[in-house]
Amino acid sequence: MRQSRHIGKTLRETPKDAQTIAHSLMLRAGYIQQLSAGVYVYMPLLHRTLTRISQIVREEMVAAGAEELLMPALQPKELWEESGRWERYTAIDGIMFAFKDRRGSTVCLGPTHEEIITDILRQEIKSYKDLPKCAFQIQTKFRDEIRPRFGLIRAREFIMKDAYSFDVDEQGLEVSYEAMRKAYHRVCQRLGFKYCAVEADPGAIGGSGSQEFMVLADTGEDTILFCNKCDYGANQEWASSVIETFPQNEEIKPIQEVLGEGIIKAEPLCKFLNLPMWKITKTILYEADGKLVAVMVRGDCDINEVKVANYLKCKSLRLLAPEKIKQLTGAEVGYAGPIGLPEGTLIIADNYVKDRINFECGANKTNYHNINVNFGRDLPYPEFGDFKLAEAGDGCPKCNGKLDSARGIEVGHIFKLGTKYSEAMNCRYLDAEGKSRPVIMGCYGIGISRIAAAYIEQNHDDKGIIWPIQIAPYHTHLIGLNLEEKNVSNEAERIYSVLQQEGIDVLYDDRQLRAGEKFSDADLIGIPIRLTMSKRTAEQGKIEFKLRTEKKSEVLTLQEAIAKIKAIIKESESKKSK
RNA sequence: CGGAGCGUAGCUCAGCCUGGCUAGAGCACUUGGUUUGGGACCAAGACGUCGCCGGUUCGAAUCCGGCCGCUCCGACCA
CATH class of the missing domain: 3.30.930.10 (Bira Bifunctional Protein; Domain 2)
Known part of the structure; x- marks a missing residue:
């Protein structure tokens, strides 16, 4: 072209x-x-x-x-x-x-x-x-x-x-x-x-x-x-991922309601209560196809909503709006817990929530938190599943490696x-x-x-695209310089038609532009092989060969250049399945 | 859909707040000249329904209202 x-x-x-x-x-x-x-x-x-x-x-x-x-x-x-x-x-x-x-x-x-x-x-x-x-x-x-x-x-x-x-x-x-x-x-x-x-x-x-x-x-x-x-x-x-668990060997303590004014989110809460993050419980309220659902995860985890939606087999899963939270639980956002939710609320909890004793959770009362909560005594065991968001640094679910x-x-x-x-x-x-x-x-x-x-x-530099031969729009980009000189343009035209006869897809830059603009366009377009014909190369009866991926170029005879191009094409085609 | 922003020449943008007469710049484009291996320079030119409709006004790119389009942040997915 x-x-x-x-x-x-x-x-x-x-x-x-x-x-x-x-x-x-x-x-x-x-x-x-x-x-x-x-x-x-x-x-x-x-x-x-x-x-x-x-x-x-x-x-x-x-x-x-x-x-x-x-x-x-x-x-x-x-x-x-x-x-x-x-x-x-x-x-x-x-x-x-x-x-x-x-x-x-x-x-x-x-x-x-x-x-x-x-x-x-x-x-x-x-x-x-x-x-x-x-x-x-x-x-x-x-x-x-x-x-x-x-x-x-x-x-x-x-x-x-x-x-x-x-x-x-x-x-x-x-x-x-x-x-x-x-x-x-x-x-x-x-x-x-x-x-x-x-x-x-x-x-x-x-x-x-x-x-x-x-x-x-x-x-x-x-x-x-x-x-x-x-x-x-x-x-x-x-x-899914594996996270650290901790020995649960302390005595079961009586549940207690604690005033923690304005203290929400896991981190401030664990400082205030002097508890480790894993003892905190995040309880998040959702509307799943219009039905109220509470999801519990450990304080050091986040919820994976895709997992929740899959578990519930629901079509839509939305965070409950703050006004609705207040209306349904009587508390501001940040104090939700599994105890005292409206009747009929489905409570589901991440597996890592299960084997904890004396844990914390929201009290469904503005500014209040429950501590020393225990399943079986203070609330029934909810449905458990894998609902936490796996994150980099967690353990691999298949071996003892770490996730990146x-x-x-x-x-x-x-x-x-x-x-x-x-x-x-x-x-x-x-x-x-x-x-x-x-x-x-x-x-x-x-x-x-x-x-x-x-x-x-994935494959570019500051100048433009870098295609590999197999999906580049053309195999080679032939750049003609000094085309106002008849012998140079004749030579470029000849090479253009030889390349085509050899079955090499070539984009021929025959425009009357300065070298800089042509090279910049070539780099931008990203065709992997660049051949340059100019006054200089015409005099030697050769052509300049350069790969888009390389900084340096070499001056070759047309035959050598064609052989190289064909080798590159052949190499990429050898990966084809029979 | 919720939140935010933008719409002026092919592209990037200024002008708008504080309304004013032929609407600007750079790049790109045309012509001539000088240049000519990494996006040149000089000169002359061409290119606009200022997104659309309506309103306010002596006068609207500029103010007001409605509409349309596009982009960004969230839920969707090859």
Whole structure:
């Protein structure tokens, strides 16, 4: 491509809306243009990169035994009602774009495709002999995100690869899931990511287990925790951890109400009462689908609301508003405790709350706290579970290691769905005994457009993007200098066409600009190999070769340069799965 | 949705508080000249429904009201 005819001007200044480096660089280098909130034009350079990312993903999906198809983005309401997700996705969460067509039928733009694929496969699968099956597509998804942000990281329209597996039983699902898990690792490796795969919350998609593929970046929206000894890793919203416990060998004391005026929050409280943090109890009041719930955790812990919501199986979980707390408990915020809550309040407590004696908790009276509280005597044992937020420094739940934390961008997420959709939508088969069984499903997503943004977030310098050869928009960037001299421009033109004949993708900067501007643009755009033809090199009959990752350049013959470029391309292609 | 902010040239922004006549700057763009291997310089030019609608006023980018759009902080997720 001749840069003089290329669409996508570079900008010197950072557009003010860009909050992350990747977003800013993509705007400045002409990879994206914003059309409205969370909606972007994929400009020619990005389009090429997305095509390459898609191709890598496609190759690994096919190698894992999946078959490609393409489903409609426009979907009928009926299938979503059948799966039971219509209300959640529209009225409750509002994540789905839905509207009426001219005949008055309600339709929506697909945020995901479990319903459609299940509808297709239930017509396909009749017998255990029809299984297993695995299908994937690379397609535009629509999600009316509550808050789109960071450019392509969280967009309302984005490109996703989604795959769906169908098996006869759990063991079959294990095999399919494992094949996808490996394929996801290969995709991440081929792309050249610094990443990690972690256990995750299946969330709205549902199912029994899931893993997220996290690209490590400080601007990531997620916090991940991983063990410094074993392979345990999990999204913080899903992670469990081990914390220190203390011997409970003191005598059981009588419960006592203590005045501690204006003293709230665990730390001031433990100083005031001269108690260790772990003896304090945080009791937080929530409204779960309109029902009052009190959650207790140890004073040195925080609550993980995802765990609480999962335990309660509720659709919405909100902190109780201060006015409501006062109305229901009679106390200001900060004095809530498990004793004396309104009738019918569900009390749940973190496991680490359980084996303590003579602990503290709020008295549900402004300025008062109870000490020497004991389960069984002062209040019944509540329901216990894992509700605390795991944090860096906690112990690993699998070994005796410690958890470290990092920020990550979720580029892939794989789920064991089980029978959630096949039961709801009647996707069944007859087994060898002639018995009807629901198909066991899995689903597997990769954010194609997000990968581009995540890669830049992880690989850039102060001058611009640094693409690897496998997903760069072009393999080489040919820079022509001194083009006003006929012999130089002739030579540059010749090299441009030789490179093309050799099957090397080349962006040829044939613009009449100064060297500095061309080099700056080249650094910004980030094509991995730069070839420079100028008066200087033309005289030697050679060309300057430079890698985007290196400071130094070398002067080579065209043949040598081509050989090097081909070696680099070949090296990246050797990672492809057969 | 709750909280905060912004909307003036392609981009970054000044002007608004304290209303005033042809609305500014830098970058980008056009033309000419000098330059020419890391975002040059000089000169001349082109480019604006000041987000939209309404109100106040002799007069509105500026004050007031409504609407729209965008961004940030929280819940969502590939």
